[in-house]
Amino acid sequence: MNLRIVALDERLDRSGFACGEEALDRYFRERVSQDVKRRVASCFVALGKTAVAGFYTLACAGIPVVDLPEALARRLPRYPTLPAIRIGRLAVALAFQGQGIGGVLLVDAMRRALRTEVAGFTLVVDAKSERAASFYEHHGFMRLASRPGTLFLPLATAQKALTP
Numbered sequence: 561m562n563l564r565i566v567a568l569d570e571r572l573d574r575s576g577f578a579c580g581e582e583a584l585d586r587y588f589r590e591r592v593s594q595d596v597k598r599r600v601a602s603c604f605v606a607l608g609k610t611a612v613a614g615f616y617t618l619a620c621a622g623i624p625v626v627d628l629p630e631a632l633a634r635r636l637p638r639y640p641t642l643p644a645i646r647i648g649r650l651a652v653a654l655a656f657q658g659q660g661i662g663g664v665l666l667v668d669a670m671r672r673a674l675r676t677e678v679a680g681f682t683l684v685v686d687a688k689s690e691r692a693a694s695f696y697e698h699h700g701f702m703r704l705a706s707r708p709g710t711l712f713l714p715l716a717t718a719q720k721a722l723t724p
């Protein structure tokens with residue numbers, strides 16, 4: 561499929577976006593450009609030929625070091641909170657689901673997180689449902705033991721996976 565993933569342009573017509581999760585639809589239709597303007601999220605949009613196929617948001621975040629698995633925490637400085645990059649929301653429009661676009665959006669998020677000049681050692685996401693959590697697990701994210709609805713993927717792991 562011919563997809564372009566670009567930073568959200570607020571002139572884009574988002575009114576028809578539907579992914580099956582009303583809260584995500586409302587967020588994308590009504591709130592995301594405000595969040596971008598206020599610098600609380602960046603938003604990237606997958607554009608099909610005539611419609612928005614999907615979107616995701618990124619923002620800076622922190623993970624308490626005590627929430628990380630001991631084996632990983634041991635290799636990191638003992639700061640109380642370690643820098644992360646959060647995928648705030650991610651959704652694929654119903655008409656485009658099941659075609660690999662969710663995976664393409666995740667890879668795009670990994671690449672952008674690896675490219676940014678602001679450090680974050682991991683991607684992190686708060687899954688909105690068990691279904692969403694298993695989607696992220698399928699793509700290599702791991703659950704935080706203390707908060708199983710929160711999943712993370714170290715960017716060193718992403719980098720290895722993306723390096724040919």
Ligand SMILES: CC(C)(COP(=O)(O)OP(=O)(O)OC[C@H]1O[C@@H](n2cnc3c(N)ncnc32)[C@H](O)[C@@H]1OP(=O)(O)O)[C@@H](O)C(=O)NCCC(=O)NCCS
Nearest residue numbers: 579650651652657658659660661662663691692694695698
């Ligand atoms: C979850 C969602 C983003 C998946 O997007 P998608 O484009 O339909 O998924 P893809 O076609 O990219 O699936 C990629 C892979 O993930 C797998 N997958 C998809 N949903 C899955 C799930 N719920 N559990 C486990 N694996 C899943 C697919 O089998 C596929 O595997 P493969 O690459 O080995 O063939 C999409 O269904 C969606 O937007 N749902 C509503 C909103 C939502 O729940 N967002 C979650 C983040 S908050």
